[in-house]
Amino acid sequence: MRSGSLNSKSSTHGSGGANVKLVWLLLMIPVAYLVVSRSIAHLCEQRLYDGDRLEVRDCRECLGKGHDEKYARDFNGLGINCMACLGTGKIQVLVPGLQRPTQVWGAVIDWQAGESWTSHQCPKDVRLDLENSILLSTEEKSLRGALPGIGVWFKTDGGRVSAKTDRGGRFGCKLLPGRYVVEVEAEGFAKLQSTLEIEALRAPVWLEKNTILHGRSPEERKSKDGIAVIILLERSGEGSGMLRTFLLPE
Numbered sequence: 001m002r003s004g005s006l007n008s009k010s011s012t013h014g015s016g017g018a019n020v021k022l023v024w025l026l027l028m029i030p031v032a033y034l035v036v037s038r039s040i041a042h043l044c045e046q047r048l049y050d051g052d053r054l055e056v057r058d059c060r061e062c063l064g065k066g067h068d069e070k071y072a073r074d075f076n077g078l079g080i081n082c083m084a085c086l087g088t089g090k091i092q093v094l095v096p097g098l099q100r101p102t103q104v105w106g107a108v109i110d111w112q113a114g115e116s117w118t119s120h121q122c123p124k125d126v127r128l129d130l131e132n133s134i135l136l137s138t139e140e141k142s143l144r145g146a147l148p149g150i151g152v153w154f155k156t157d158g159g160r161v162s163a164k165t166d167r168g169g170r171f172g173c174k175l176l177p178g179r180y181v182v183e184v185e186a187e188g189f190a191k192l193q194s195t196l197e198i199e200a201l202r203a204p205v206w207l208e209k210n211t212i213l214h215g216r217s218p219e220e221r222k223s224k225d226g227i228a229v230i231i232l233l234e235r236s237g238e239g240s241g242m243l244r245t246f247l248l249p250e
């Protein structure tokens, strides 16, 4: 009785609006699903380049046994799956080839406006994590003194790669191993020309399912490691600027 009266009320007053909302909601479900699944797929992507090899090796955390030895010792032989290999004892290892590029995260900065920049320090948020890139406003994302809309050229014998800084003054690109001449021109600033050496990745990349505690050498690279290229421009007539690189661990 009561629900009937409610239904009739809603059908006479707001059913058109409610239906439209419902249709929108139903339409948004597949869209949201697509966005979420695509971004997860993107995050999990382990792209292989020509010359890269995937190998399966014994897990270095549990030495191929599949269970956590320390846990087993502390709890009287009771086993728990190793978190690195999820109990399989095996880990996929990517052996990089010569065509594997290095990820570059960069920024072009007006050295004078960003006074706090010292050339020995890497700005800590030059690589924005996914969370911050979604949640922060453009203003909050900007690095101090960073210049938007600036073209950056990486020239090598094999051709050239270009990038442009976004509204927050950052840019990103992938560079193959080799020696590059980097050129940046911006109105009111001295042209910067510098060289950049990108070394081939040699260390195997262990694709563990979780962060491991043992067995990892400190200088080893991981799949999402890369370098930061910070370009400091000086006003025309004041100097020729500077390019600095920093290794960015995963």
Ligand SMILES: [Zn+2]
Binding pocket: 059, 060, 061, 062, 063, 064, 065, 066, 067, 082, 083, 084, 085, 086, 087, 088, 089, 090
């Ligand atoms: Zn393991």
